[in-house]
Amino acid sequence: MTVIAREVVELARALRAGASVDRITTQLPRRFAKIVRMPWTTAAVQDTRLPTTDGVRIPGARAMDWYTDTLWELATRDPAIASTLWSSYQMITSSRTLFAPRIAARVTARRLAGPPVPPERVDTPQR
Structure with a gap:
């Protein structure tokens, strides 16, 4: 499942559970961060292999x-x-x-x- 699809599933779960807007805006970003961590790290590490990429490995x-x-x-x-x-x-x-x-x-x-x-x-x- 793509990252965005997994984030939608998390949002739907929170809404079904009746979470308040305050709770959604404080908890969902943390859940989303866990979802994107591995794909983002993998992509960023591969980018830094290129000599034209700025930044520290x-x-x-x-x-x-x-x-x-x-x-x-x-x-x-x-x-x-x-x-x-x-x-x-x-x-x-x-x-x-x-x-x-x-x-x-x-x-x-x-x-x-x-x-x-x-x-x-x-x-x-x-x-």
């Missing part, structure tokens, strides 16, 4: 780069990882699914096996 950015690079490498060979990655990037599932034990174990095992393996070259037919 957050602590742990290199580790996230390492993890993301390995996920992408594995996604070229592992349909389960590719499906999880795309579902997360399309916001169908939470980005936390990228850190599920079965995924994290594959990422760690891949990195312990040695340097990244370039994807196989695929020749496209010429017309």
Whole structure:
């Protein structure tokens, strides 16, 4: 579910519970912050990889780069990882699914096996 859809669900919950306007305006921003934290952090960390991006990289950015690079490498060979990655990037599932034990174990095992393996070259037919 997209971030905005999740925020709408939270708002609907508060309204159904009969929350006052004061309560909604003080509690919902905190709930919304929890919803956007992971997608926003992921996007911001990826942006800071670009040399044209201003600002300081957050602590742990290199580790996230390492993890993301390995996920992408594995996604070229592992349909389960590719499906999880795309579902997360399309916001169908939470980005936390990228850190599920079965995924994290594959990422760690891949990195312990040695340097990244370039994807196989695929020749496209010429017309």
